[in-house]
Amino acid sequence: MNEITPMSDENGEVGNDGHSHAPAKLGYSPVAEIPHRLRVTDTDPKAARRAERQVASMFTLSMVFIILSVVAYVTIDKFAVVYIPVLGEVGASNVVLGLTFGIAVFLIGAGAIQWAKKLMPDVEVVQERHDMVSEKEDDNLAAANYERGREESGFARYKMIRRSLLGAMALLPIPIIVVLRDLWITPPGENPTEILSTTLWTKGKRIVSDGTYLPVRPEDLPVGGLVSALPEGILEVQEEEHNLNARGKAAIILVRMDPEQIRSQQGEGWDYNGILAYSKICTHVGCPIALYEQRTHHLLCPCHQSTFDLADSGAVIFGPAARNMPQLPISVDEEGYLISTQDFAVPVGPSFWERDRT
Amino acid sequence: MSTTTDHPVEQVGGATAKYVDQRLGSNKFLGRNLGKVFPDHWSFMLGEIALYSFIVVLLTGTFLTFFYNPSMVEVVYNGSYVPLKGVQMSEAYASSLNISFEVRGGLLIRQMHHWSALIFVAAMAVHMFRVFFTGAFRKPREFNWLVGVGLTALALGAGFTGYSLPDDLLSGTGLQIIRGILQSIPLVGTWAAFLVFGGEFPGTDIIPRLYAAHILLIPGIILALITVHLMMVWTQKHTQFPGPGRTNTNVVGYPLLPVYMAKAGGFFFIVFGIIALIGGLVTVNPIWIFGPYTPDQVSAGTQPDWYIGWLDGALRLMPNWESVIAGFTISWNVLIPSVVIPGILFTGLALYPFLEAWATGDKREHNLLERPRNAPVRTGIGVAAIVFYGILWIGGGNDVIAAAFSLSFNVLSWALRIGLIILPPIAFLITKRICLGLQRKDREKLLHGYESGRVLRLPHGEFIEVHQPLNYKELAVISAKDDLPVLPAPVKVDADGVRNPNYRVDQLRHKLSSFFLRDNIERPTDAEIEAGQAHAAHSAALEAPLHDYEELDQDPVGHGGVLHHPGMPMTNQEQVDQKQ
Numbered sequence: 034m035n036e037i038t039p040m041s042d043e044n045g046e047v048g049n050d051g052h053s054h055a056p057a058k059l060g061y062s063p064v065a066e067i068p069h070r071l072r073v074t075d076t077d078p079k080a081a082r083r084a085e086r087q088v089a090s091m092f093t094l095s096m097v098f099i100i101l102s103v104v105a106y107v108t109i110d111k112f113a114v115v116y117i118p119v120l121g122e123v124g125a126s127n128v129v130l131g132l133t134f135g136i137a138v139f140l141i142g143a144g145a146i147q148w149a150k151k152l153m154p155d156v157e158v159v160q161e162r163h164d165m166v167s168e169k170e171d172d173n174l175a176a177a178n179y180e181r182g183r184e185e186s187g188f189a190r191y192k193m194i195r196r197s198l199l200g201a202m203a204l205l206p207i208p209i210i211v212v213l214r215d216l217w218i219t220p221p222g223e224n225p226t227e228i229l230s231t232t233l234w235t236k237g238k239r240i241v242s243d244g245t246y247l248p249v250r251p252e253d254l255p256v257g258g259l260v261s262a263l264p265e266g267i268l269e270v271q272e273e274e275h276n277l278n279a280r281g282k283a284a285i286i287l288v289r290m291d292p293e294q295i296r297s298q299q300g301e302g303w304d305y306n307g308i309l310a311y312s313k314i315c316t317h318v319g320c321p322i323a324l325y326e327q328r329t330h331h332l333l334c335p336c337h338q339s340t341f342d343l344a345d346s347g348a349v350i351f352g353p354a355a356r357n358m359p360q361l362p363i364s365v366d367e368e369g370y371l372i373s374t375q376d377f378a379v380p381v382g383p384s385f386w387e388r389d390r391t
Numbered sequence: 392m393s394t395t396t397d398h399p400v401e402q403v404g405g406a407t408a409k410y411v412d413q414r415l416g417s418n419k420f421l422g423r424n425l426g427k428v429f430p431d432h433w434s435f436m437l438g439e440i441a442l443y444s445f446i447v448v449l450l451t452g453t454f455l456t457f458f459y460n461p462s463m464v465e466v467v468y469n470g471s472y473v474p475l476k477g478v479q480m481s482e483a484y485a486s487s488l489n490i491s492f493e494v495r496g497g498l499l500i501r502q503m504h505h506w507s508a509l510i511f512v513a514a515m516a517v518h519m520f521r522v523f524f525t526g527a528f529r530k531p532r533e534f535n536w537l538v539g540v541g542l543t544a545l546a547l548g549a550g551f552t553g554y555s556l557p558d559d560l561l562s563g564t565g566l567q568i569i570r571g572i573l574q575s576i577p578l579v580g581t582w583a584a585f586l587v588f589g590g591e592f593p594g595t596d597i598i599p600r601l602y603a604a605h606i607l608l609i610p611g612i613i614l615a616l617i618t619v620h621l622m623m624v625w626t627q628k629h630t631q632f633p634g635p636g637r638t639n640t641n642v643v644g645y646p647l648l649p650v651y652m653a654k655a656g657g658f659f660f661i662v663f664g665i666i667a668l669i670g671g672l673v674t675v676n677p678i679w680i681f682g683p684y685t686p687d688q689v690s691a692g693t694q695p696d697w698y699i700g701w702l703d704g705a706l707r708l709m710p711n712w713e714s715v716i717a718g719f720t721i722s723w724n725v726l727i728p729s730v731v732i733p734g735i736l737f738t739g740l741a742l743y744p745f746l747e748a749w750a751t752g753d754k755r756e757h758n759l760l761e762r763p764r765n766a767p768v769r770t771g772i773g774v775a776a777i778v779f780y781g782i783l784w785i786g787g788g789n790d791v792i793a794a795a796f797s798l799s800f801n802v803l804s805w806a807l808r809i810g811l812i813i814l815p816p817i818a819f820l821i822t823k824r825i826c827l828g829l830q831r832k833d834r835e836k837l838l839h840g841y842e843s844g845r846v847l848r849l850p851h852g853e854f855i856e857v858h859q860p861l862n863y864k865e866l867a868v869i870s871a872k873d874d875l876p877v878l879p880a881p882v883k884v885d886a887d888g889v890r891n892p893n894y895r896v897d898q899l900r901h902k903l904s905s906f907f908l909r910d911n912i913e914r915p916t917d918a919e920i921e922a923g924q925a926h927a928a929h930s931a932a933l934e935a936p937l938h939d940y941e942e943l944d945q946d947p948v949g950h951g952g953v954l955h956h957p958g959m960p961m962t963n964q965e966q967v968d969q970k971q
């Protein structure tokens with residue numbers, strides 16, 4: 034048992050080496066010099082039968098699990114929840130379907146591999162390789178054919194044809210690129226620079242809080258507080274435009290701090306009694322920002338951690354953003370509600386090529 | 392098969408085989424290829440995992456298309472997930488919720504789709520490492536490396552477009568970032584962003600467009616490239632690791648039928664089954680928690696899928712440079728990390744096989760894989776690239792890491808910024824040194840055998856450590872090392888006073904070749920190896936009396952501290968003589 038058997042054996046009598054009885058024409062030979070250890074299944078018929086049973090039972094079990102998965106599909110209520118340790122409360126249907134189907138499929142694979150490992154020959158065989166380069170004969174044939182094609186088509190001779198064809202092929206991609214122009218059907222008179230530079234904020238536009246859409250009074254804001262806000266009428270605009278574009282530009286945050294602590298602003302008197310309004314859209318790549326540290330007046334972007342100092346004109350103090358958070362000048366109207374006094378002075382959101390030409 | 396008939400195949404495969412063959416001539420192909428030999432090694436399984444998980448991606452993805460609705464039209468959710476009842480959301484998000492809650496098995500398929508996509512990209516990456524570090528990309532397999540690089544890039548594209556489709560808060564934020572990146576491209580960026588999004592961000596066009604790319608364009612190209620990839624493997628025959636009987640001109644392994652087919656086919660079901668199990672047990676991308684996308688909301692600590700993490704990390708670590716030149720804005724802080732760095736990385740990947748072949752002057756065909764230690768510079772470059780990638784990847788989670796370990800993320804970010812520049816070269820040097828050390832060890836083994844760890848005191852009192860000859864397998868593996876000479880330095884003006892017109896190029900090539908090869912520890916000659924192994928065998932034989940002794944029933948006699956029994960040689964020479 035467990036002999037080291039060199040596979041040079043010609044008569045095919047040694048164990049179950051598999052290939053000793055293969056016709057010589059198949060083009061490979063067992064590796065002669067490599068000692069080969071016979072498996073138990075090669076020498077002990079009992080073990081081989083045991084392996085056979087193992088493989089067959091895996092395939093049979095797979096059938097059982099397939100049926101179970103169908104049963105689970107039909108019987109388990111899709112809203113049923115089970116508690117499973119580690120996983121917690123999970124959907125019963127999902128877990129049982131995954132388990133039954135997964136095990137069924139896995140068993141097919143496990144059976145096949147067990148079969149290959151225990152019962153199929155485990156003798157490595159050798160096949161010769163050949164260089165990828167073509168034989169001289171094929172080479173000549175290819176060259177001759179190419180030469181014939183060149184000659185018969187006159188590709189070399191007809192200079193005019195050749196050049197005009199190349200020209201035509203070179204121009205062909207142009208319309209394919211040109212037709213992409215209307216990926217954005219540009220409304221007359223509009224251009225990206227202008228669109229990116231204007232928002233819904235205008236003189237006297239009321240500020241409403243996000244969620245309730247009710248106008249905000251200065252006294253609604255505690256010192257140290259931060260509120261996400263939008264221009265009044267945003268919902269109507271969304272309804273009309275059928276998109277969220279206006280919201281993506283106009284979103285602001287309102288913060289209130291002790292007026293003493295405001296070191297600088299982007300414009301004279303742009304705050305209202307210590308209430309400052311900043312764009313909510315990060316100047317880096319445009320994530321909405323609302324992580325505010327009250328004590329330091331720092332605003333942190335959750336995406337790439339750019340940090341802005343809201344007490345100091347929204348200046349960048351850390352991270353990859355290059356520009357201050359744009360400030361929105363605010364005041365109150367005669368009814369005491371917060372309003373914007375004009376649009377942002379600079380485009381909000383990420384920079385773009387034409388940004389500083391506006 | 393002792394009898395031969397006119398149609399031997401008919402005997403084996405029945406009338407069908409004959410029927411098909413008469414129409415397709417398929418037996419010619421089968422006859423040649425059913426016995427095709429595939430070498431075996433655990434690392435060859437990595438590419439298989441990628442292939443099989445891609446098949447699972449296709450199957451599960453097809454199922455999802457039956458239910459998913461790629462529309463950004465706003466609807467009010469009225470499904471069975473109570474927390475979102477009455478919330479405005481896009482149809483895309485609503486249909487993704489329906490797949491998760493209403494369609495039986497839908498969540499399982501969705502999670503299998505996501506998991507298999509993650510595994511697909513991961514397996515590709517590790518497969519690529521294997522190919523790189525073993526030099527499998529060398530001639531004649533450069534084209535297949537290029538196809539692989541293309542597949543990797545496409546896989547990232549497939550992953551990202553798919554990630555964006557549910558239109559939840561997380562995926563929308565990802566799109567917002569893509570918009571920012573597009574806008575940072577000089578000259579055409581603003582328009583590019585408007586064209587891609589069909590106007591302003593977010594618009595209503597992006598989801599249907601991503602859908603077309605995700606289910607048709609990208610998988611179509613991936614499928615075509617995978618076919619080309621496999622056909623090339625088939626034609627060129629798989630590479631193999633060095634080992635007994637394995638040469639550059641043969642392939643040692645198992646024939647396609649039955650062993651390889653059973654193992655590879657079985658492995659497909661294993662991968663499929665494991666993905667189903669993970670999909671059933673482990674939640675991935677629970678979109679219902681994130682809520683529908685709206686451009687003015689975000690949640691903290693959000694992370695992209697793992698393969699996008701390095702790009703996100705690059706965006707985070709980049710210093711905030713921006714310049715205005717002639718009135719035009721260039722956002723280096725976005726352009727460099729998200730366009731320039733990936734561009735350089737992928738271009739470098741694609742060109743590497745050609746650069747290395749040019750630098751080392753190696754024009755031979757390689758079917759035998761190279762052990763990473765035997766190409767110290769390549770291995771060093773690979774490890775340096777992985778370290779670079781790894782730091783960017785860690786950077787992608789710097790907020791989570793800082794929070795988890797109570798670190799200041801400012802300090803962490805700075806450490807990563809500095810690390811990104813200094814750690815890859817350090818990793819290169821360390822890796823190269825380790826490789827050279829292993830090469831020395833190999834040379835030592837070839838010349839003196841391996842240290843058995845058994846110290847023997849010889850009868851005359853000398854202590855030696857017994858060296859054993861290598862076993863046939865290790866000997867074959869180690870002695871397969873393949874040395875290349877450094878390309879000679881070019882002469883500027885030759886003996887006849889003729890100037891070398893390519894002097895500068897040749898000089899550069901000489902330097903690069905020297906960079907790659909000069910520290911190589913040369914493999915001993917065959918004669919030296921033989922002598923070394925014979926010597927080791929000799930030394931090992933010295934110990935034999937001890938072993939012989941253990942077999943005896945007699946009590947050992949102490950002699951000068953050495954176990955000794957009557958008839959044993961007393962001197963070194965005596966012992967050797969006796970053995971011979």
